[in-house]
Every structure is written in C-alpha cells, then in structure tokens.
Amino acid sequence: xxxxxxxxxxxxxxxxxxxxxxxxxxxxxxxxxxxxxxxxxxxxxxxxxxxxxxxxxxxxxxxxxxxxxxxxxxxxxxxxxxxxxxxxxxxxxxxxxxxxxxxxxxxxxxxxxxxxxxxxxxxxxxxxxxxxxxxxxxxxxxxxxxxxxxxxxxxxxxxxxxxxxxxxxxxxxxxxxxxxxxxxxxxxxxxxxxxxxxxxxxxxxxxxxxxxxxxxxxxxxxxxxxxxxxxxxxxxxxxxxxxxxxxxxxxxxxxxxxxxxxxxxxxxxxxxxxxxxxxxxxxxxxxxxxxxxxxxxxxxxxxxxxxxxxxxxxxxxxxxxxxxxxxxxxxxxxxxxxxxxxxxxxxxxxxxxxxxxxxxxxxxxxxxxxxxxxxxxxxxxxxxxxxxxxxxxxxxxxxxxxxxxx
Amino acid sequence: xxxxxxxxxxxxxxxxxxxxxxxxxxxxxxxxxxxxxxxxxxxxxxxxxxxxxxxxxxxxxxxxxxxxxxxxxxxxxxxxxxxxxxxxxxxxxxxxxxxxxxxxxxxxxxxxxxxxxxxxxxxxxxxxxxxxxxxxxxxxxxxxxxxxxxxxxxxxxxxxxxxxxxxxxxxxxxxxxxxxxxxxxxxxxxxxxxxxxxxxxxxxxxxxxxxxxxxxxxxxxxxxxxxxxxxxxxxxxxxxxxxxxxxxxxxxxxxxxxxxxxxxxxxxxxxxxxxxxxxxxxxxxxxxxxxxxxxxxxxxxxxxxxxxxxxxxxxxxxxxxxxxxxxxxxxxxxxxxxxxxxxxxxxxxxxxxxxxxxxxxxxxxxxxxxxxxxxxxxxxxxxxxxxxxxxxxxxxxxxxxxxxxx
Numbered sequence: 062x063x064x065x066x067x068x069x070x071x072x073x074x075x076x077x078x079x080x081x082x083x084x085x086x087x088x089x090x091x092x093x094x095x096x097x098x099x100x101x102x103x104x105x106x107x108x109x110x111x112x113x114x115x116x117x118x119x120x121x122x123x124x125x126x127x128x129x130x131x132x133x134x135x136x137x138x139x140x141x142x143x144x145x146x147x148x149x150x151x152x153x154x155x156x157x158x159x160x161x162x163x164x165x166x167x168x169x170x171x172x173x174x175x176x177x178x179x180x181x182x183x184x185x186x187x188x189x190x191x192x193x194x195x196x197x198x199x200x201x202x203x204x205x206x207x208x209x210x211x212x213x214x215x216x217x218x219x220x221x222x223x224x225x226x227x228x229x230x231x232x233x234x235x236x237x238x239x240x241x242x243x244x245x246x247x248x249x250x251x252x253x254x255x256x257x258x259x260x261x262x263x264x265x266x267x268x269x270x271x272x273x274x275x276x277x278x279x280x281x282x283x284x285x286x287x288x289x290x291x292x293x294x295x296x297x298x299x300x301x302x303x304x305x306x307x308x309x310x311x312x313x314x315x316x317x318x319x320x321x322x323x324x325x326x327x328x329x330x331x332x333x334x335x336x337x338x339x340x341x342x343x344x345x346x347x348x349x350x351x352x353x354x355x356x357x358x359x360x361x362x363x364x365x366x367x368x369x370x371x372x373x374x375x376x377x378x379x380x381x382x383x384x385x386x387x388x389x390x391x392x393x394x395x396x397x398x399x400x401x402x403x404x405x406x407x408x409x410x411x412x413x414x415x416x417x418x419x420x421x422x423x424x425x426x427x428x429x430x431x432x433x434x435x436x437x438x439x440x441x442x443x444x445x446x447x448x449x450x451x452x453x454x455x456x457x458x459x460x461x462x463x464x465x466x467x
Numbered sequence: 468x469x470x471x472x473x474x475x476x477x478x479x480x481x482x483x484x485x486x487x488x489x490x491x492x493x494x495x496x497x498x499x500x501x502x503x504x505x506x507x508x509x510x511x512x513x514x515x516x517x518x519x520x521x522x523x524x525x526x527x528x529x530x531x532x533x534x535x536x537x538x539x540x541x542x543x544x545x546x547x548x549x550x551x552x553x554x555x556x557x558x559x560x561x562x563x564x565x566x567x568x569x570x571x572x573x574x575x576x577x578x579x580x581x582x583x584x585x586x587x588x589x590x591x592x593x594x595x596x597x598x599x600x601x602x603x604x605x606x607x608x609x610x611x612x613x614x615x616x617x618x619x620x621x622x623x624x625x626x627x628x629x630x631x632x633x634x635x636x637x638x639x640x641x642x643x644x645x646x647x648x649x650x651x652x653x654x655x656x657x658x659x660x661x662x663x664x665x666x667x668x669x670x671x672x673x674x675x676x677x678x679x680x681x682x683x684x685x686x687x688x689x690x691x692x693x694x695x696x697x698x699x700x701x702x703x704x705x706x707x708x709x710x711x712x713x714x715x716x717x718x719x720x721x722x723x724x725x726x727x728x729x730x731x732x733x734x735x736x737x738x739x740x741x742x743x744x745x746x747x748x749x750x751x752x753x754x755x756x757x758x759x760x761x762x763x764x765x766x767x768x769x770x771x772x773x774x775x776x777x778x779x780x781x782x783x784x785x786x787x788x789x790x791x792x793x794x795x796x797x798x799x800x801x802x803x804x805x806x807x808x809x810x811x812x813x814x815x816x817x818x819x820x821x822x823x824x825x826x827x828x829x830x831x832x833x834x835x836x837x838x839x840x841x842x843x844x845x846x847x848x849x850x851x852x853x854x855x856x857x858x859x860x861x862x863x864x865x866x867x868x869x870x871x872x873x
Contacts, residue, residue: 199609199612203608303754
C-alpha cells in the first residue's frame with residue numbers, strides 16, 4: 062500500500078510549524094510530506110515593517126527552508142507558486158506542475174485588500190513580503206538621494222504617508238521614526254524637512270486597543286515626529302500625491318511614498334477553489350478542517366474562527382496560526398494512524414506593538430497593560446520563543462533578537 | 468587702505484589647492500580670501516565612480532571644507548551657487564548675494580556634454596558629483612529590488628548600459644563588476660541575468676591609451692562579465708531602453724540604467740561671462756590668467772592649455788589642476804605683494820585607470836606600462852599623495868586608501 066500524501070501549501074507561520082511538527086511526529090514510512098512555497102525561505106511576517114523601514118536587514122527576517130526542514134530525506138520541498146486548488150480532484154495546480162494529495166493543509170496567508178480605492182494598487186507601497194518590504198526600503202533611499210539631485214526640490218520625495226493606523230501602520234511609523242535621522246544624515250537632508258503622516262479612518266489609531274495604551278503610543282510617536290490624521294478616509298493615491306477626506310473636505314498631500322497597511326484579506330486562491338468562504342476565509346470546523354472536505358485543513362490567515370463570547374472572529378495573528386498548527390499536525394496524524402481528533406481552543410496570550418526606539422505597548426495575560434521597555438522585552442520574548450519552537454536553539458541563536466541590557 | 472579681495476570660485480581640485488596654498492602663504496592682514504562653493508564639502512571627483520557603483524561610500528570621497536581650511540579666521544567660506552561672472556564690474560553674482568573681487572580664481576569644473584543625443588538629459592544617469600553618484604547607486608539597488616516585486620520580470624531592470632569607454636566609463640564598469648555579485652546576493656538574482664554593456668563610439672575603448680594596456684583592461688573586464696560594443700554611436704536614450712547604431716544598423720537594448728560618461732565640457736558660466744573661450748574653455752596665458760583680464764585666473768577643467776609639441780590640449784585631469792594651483796597661488800600672491808609671475812609647465816607623471824577587483828592599468832613616467840596589482844598600488848599612491856598635499860597627515864589617515872598587503 063502506498064503511503065498517504067500530505068501536502069502543505071505555504072511556509073508561513075501556520076504551514077511552517079505544521080511541517081516541522083509532522084516531520085517530528087510521523088515516521089518516514091508513514092506518509093509522504095510535501096511542502097509547497099513560492100520562495101525557498103520562510104519569513105517572520107511580523108518583522109517585515111523593520112525591513113521596510115531599513116532598520117533590520119531582510120536576511121535577519123527570512124530563514125532558508127532547508128535550514129529548518131530536512132528536505133534531503135523526509136520532506137519534499139517544491140518551490141513553486143500555487144495557481145489553484147481542486148478539492149474534488151484532490152489536486153493542486155502549481156505554475157510548473159500538478160500534485161495530488163490525500164491530506165491538504167492550506168496556509169497561503171493574506172493578500173492586501175485595497176477596497177477599490179483608486180491608485181492604491183498601482184502607486185502605493187506594501188509591507189507584504191520580503192520583496193515588497195525591501196523595495197520600500199530602497200524606494201525611500203532613492204527618493205532621499207534624488208532630492209538634492211533635482212534643480213527644483215520636491216517635498217513629495219520627503220513626505221511619507223502611511224495609510225492605516227493598525228498594527229502594521231503603527232509599527233512601521235515607529236521604525237521609520239528611527240530610520241529617518243539616518244537617512245537625513247546619508248543624503249544631507251534636514252530632519253525637519255521630512256514628514257511621516259499616518260492617516261487612519263477610525264477616530265483613533267489601533268482601534269480596539271486599550272485607550273490608555275493608544276494614547277501612550279501616539280505620544281511616543283508624535284514626540285519623534287509622526288503626525289496623525291484620524292477619522293480620515295483615503296480617496297485616491299496618485300504617483301506624487303495622496304488625497305484624503307476628513308470632515309467632508311478633501312485634502313491632497315504631495316508624496317511619492319504612500320504605504321498601504323490598511324487592509325488584508327485571505328489569499329484569493331481559497332475563494333476560487335470553490336470552498337465555502339466567509340469574506341474570503343474558510344470558517345473551519347473545531348478540528349481545523351474545511352466544512353465540506355474531511356481531507357482539507359485550513360490554517361492562519363486563510364481560516365476564520367468565531368469567538369462565541371464576543372461574536373467576533375479571533376484576530377488573524379501569528380500567535381493564533383502557531384497554536385492552530387498544533388491541532389492541525391495532531392489531527393493529520395490521527396487521520397493517518399488512527400487516534401482522536403483534537404479541537405482548537407485559542408489561548409490569547411496578549412499582543413505587543415513595537416513603537417521603535419526601544420519602546421512598545423502591549424496587553425498581556427489577564428489584561429495587564431505594558432508599555433516602554435518592559436513591553437519591548439515582552440515583544441522580544443514572543444519573537445524568540447517562536448524561533449525556538451520553529452528551529453530550536455540554533456535558529457534562536459542565529460536569528461533571535463537580543464539586547465545586551467536586559 | 469583696504470586689503471584686496473581674493474575670490475576663489477569652486478572647491479574642486481584646483482580651487483581647493485589654490486585656497487590652501489594661499490591660506491599658508493598670505494598673512495591674514497595681506498588679503499581677504501573668500502572661497503565660494505555650491506556644497507560645504509570638497510570631493511575627490513576621481514573616486515565618484517566608486518560611489519556610484521556602491522563599492523565606496525560617498526562620505527569617504529567628500530571632505531567638509533571646514534576640515535581643510537580655517538573658516539573661523541582667515542578664510543570666508545560662502546556656500547552658494549555661482550550664477551554669473553561680470554568681469555567688467557569685477558563682480559560675481561551668487562544665488563543669494565553678490566560679491567566683488569580684486570582677484571578672481573575660476574575653478575568651476577566641468578559639466579556633462581550630451582551632444583544633443585535625444586533623451587540623455589532626461590533619462591541617463593551621471594557620475595558628475597556626490598548627488599548624482601549616490602543617486603545612481605540607489606537607482607541600481609531600487610531596480611534590483613523591484614525585479615522580484617513585479618509579476619512580469621523585466622530584463623531592463625538588470626541591464627546596465629555605460630555610454631562611453633573613456634576613463635570614467637571603464638573605471639565605473641570595473642567597480643560595477645565588483646558590485647554586481649553583492650547586489651545579486653542582496654536581491655536573490657542570478658548573476659548571469661545581469662548584463663553590463665559598455666558602448667563606445669571609437670573603435671576601441673580608452674582611445675589614445677597604449678593598445679597593449681587597453682587589451683589588458685578589456686580582457687580583465689570581460690572575464691568579469693562586462694560586454695563591449697565599440698564603433699557604436701548612441702542614438703537615443705529612453706526611459707526603458709537605449710538605441711545605438713553600429714555598421715549602419717540600429718539596435719535597441721532594454722535598460723532602465725544608461726550611465727552617460729561620454730562627454731564633458733567646461734562649466735557654461737565661463738562662456739556666458741563674455742570671456743573669450745575655445746570650446747567653452749578659457750585658453751589661459753602662461754601665468755594662468757585669462758587673455759583679456761589681468762585679475763582673473765582660470766584653473767582646471769575651465770582652462771585649456773595647448774601642448775605646443777603635439778598641438779593638442781593637455782588633458783583635463785586632477786593632476787594638471789593640482790599642478791596649476793601652485794602657479795595660480797604663487798601669482799596671486801605676486802600681484803598683491805609684488806614678485807615675479809611664474810609660468811605653468813605641466814609635468815605629466817602618468818595616468819592610471821582602475822579596473823576594480825585590485826586590478827588597474829597605467830602609463831607612468833618615461834612611458835612605462837603598468838598593469839595588475841602594481842598599477843593599483845600606483846593609483847593609491849597618487850590618491851593618497853593628493854590627500855596629504857591637501858590636508859596633511861591627518862586628512863590622509865582619515866580618507867586615504869590603504870591595503871593591508873602592500
């Protein structure tokens with residue numbers, strides 16, 4: 062009898078952790094394990110804003126897949142792009158091949174949602190993956206370099222507009238506030254000439270976060286030159302400006318750098334596969350399987366789980382994806398070897414948002430508020446804990462974030 | 468009686484060395500010395516190709532003027548742009564002021580000449596000053612970063628065309644050949660995807676240079692991936708391609724990076740001043756003064772001196788400009804204090820072209836040919852010697868190029 066084929070799509074937090082767990086728990090004779098990913102590396106999506114700002118090199122953020130999984134023996138790794146999933150045929154179409162599965166784990170992550178705002182797709186920069194993050198870093202450098210090479214100086218080169226005051230937008234603003242003085246030094250520009258402008262549609266940035274912590278974050282960032290425009294909707298992004306509307310008035314800011322951080326959605330391949338979706342995401346069963354398919358698991362940003370208490374979905378965080386991978390790996394093994402199916406129960410450990418400059422805010426277990434250096438320590442603990450789980454002490458030592466002072 | 472006003476325009480090789488020499492030879496009570504420059508720094512124009520390729524940081528190439536001349540006491544430094552020179556009124560118009568002189572030294576350097584080739588002005592990159600050199604560096608980074616961020620891959624982002632196989636073009640090609648492997652590593656690009664193409668109008672690169680050395684240089688660069696197209700004229704530069712004509716056929720190469728190194732002319736302010744010029748340059752008298760004005764000296768790229776033997780002008784090199792500064796400084800002092808006027812006699816010590824990668828070619832005194840590491844040593848000796856002359860041992864230690872092996 063042939064071994065069953067387990068195919069894992071996507072090497073993000075969920076797919077990667079599922080892979081490493083199955084690698085440990087399943088013998089090579091029990092199943093064929095195949096990981097498919099568009100790149101030959103995994104990356105920490107929660108660090109991309111640092112790569113984009115230029116405060117952390119992208120090679121710190123990414124990890125070659127072959128350094129984590131044993132691709133010589135137990136696991137097949139296919140570097141390719143997923144084109145479509147055909148659940149009825151138990152088949153996945155890749156750009157260069159087709160593969161069949163007995164069990165499928167979909168962890169294809171998010172895409173940006175632009176809500177149809179004109180020009181975002183063409184002109185805005187994105188903090189979406191390694192490619193888009195380092196492009197943004199180079200775009201900033203290029204514009205600062207270009208400033209003094211033009212006869213007519215253009216403030217559009219030095220204004221940076223961040224669309225969206227959610228986690229990514231705020232964390233990016235914080236890193237940028239750290240980076241700007243270095244860019245100014247490099248390209249002979251006065252710091253006062255540079256503007257970092259955060260535009261958020263809600264009445265406050267980080268909506269839903271504790272107001273005291275939001276206040277702390279805004280003060281910290283404003284002190285380092287970040288401007289906030291809340292209750293303002295982006296109306297159009299152009300090559301050299303952005304238009305927003307606030308109090309029924311439209312305002313145009315000259316900028317060649319609009320960074321879009323205001324919306325994500327599930328990878329559209331999931332919706333196109335014909336599976337039942339809720340706003341593009343698969344509302345998975347308690348054992349993390351798709352409602353209509355007993356052989357398909359969905360994890361991370363492509364899945365949605367409702368919190369019965371609040372009536373809202375659990376947030377699409379790395380933390381949740383990693384927790385889900387425990388259940389997915391366990392249940393895949395159970396389906397193959399026999400055994401009980403587990404149910405996913407989220408354990409919300411808290412959230413920390415970095416503000417750059419060794420500052421951060423966070424809510425941790427039991428609704429405890431954290432800010433300042435204590436929150437930055439917690440942030441590093443979370444990041445380092447993940448690296449340890451993913452690749453043990455050697456990965457932690459290579460990629461971890463350590464601070465000599467605490 | 469008032470002290471005479473000496474005004475030196477431009478802090479390039481000629482202006483800078485004239486300033487430091489006059490600072491030493493003239494007492495503070497003998498004259499007012501004013502240096503005017505568009506930037507508050509001097510730079511080694513002969514190192515700009517390294518800044519542009521990204522193999523040497525531009526801060527190694529530039530030197531704050533206040534670190535070389537004593538601007539607190541003996542010398543007035545005005546950071547401003549020269550708009551025009553009015554010899555009849557003994558006046559120089561700057562962007563923000565007007566200054567009068569008794570003695571004027573014009574060392575305003577070169578401008579690029581595009582010979583009317585369509586699109587060069589708008590689309591080609593230049594290795595002209597610190598601003599344009601670091602812009603080119605960032606442009607290369609940006610295009611390599613953009614390559615993988617686009618759905619449709621564009622070879623125009625990875626083709627680099629250098630227009631001109633003179634000194635700058637060849638030296639830049641050599642540095643670029645060093646830099647490309649690093650850029651490929653940084654942006655996940657295969658080295659074989661990148662092309663460096665040098666297009667030269669003459670039948671050989673480095674026309675006028677010893678054929679054996681030219682051959683050596685071409686072999687060295689070809690071995691590192693540089694392609695040469697000689698006997699080819701650039702016809703048009705577009706945003707994403709360049710057209711050249713060879714053997715009566717036009718060829719279009721997709722590229723977003725055309726680097727124009729094929730022509731320089733004297734700063735056009737000189738011609739517009741109404742002084743008699745020869746192809747934009749002032750054919751100075753033997754004492755380095757303009758033919759029609761006893762109070763105006765012209766130095767470096769704005770001046771031309773014919774070699775009576777060959778009938779050709781001496782080349783517009785840093786070496787010649789530095790030698791001229793001895794005569795100019797001496798003669799300015801003679802005009803003020805009385806004394807003999809000296810005549811300029813060039814002492815052609817030789818020329819070395821760097822090829823990157825610790826390789827170089829050179830012709831030195833007595834027509835001795837040099838290549839390989841010996842030529843690179845000679846190149847460093849020349850550069851370091853200049854720094855020592857300009858700012859003594861402390862400047863040499865800070866900015867000099869040293870190699871631990873020789």
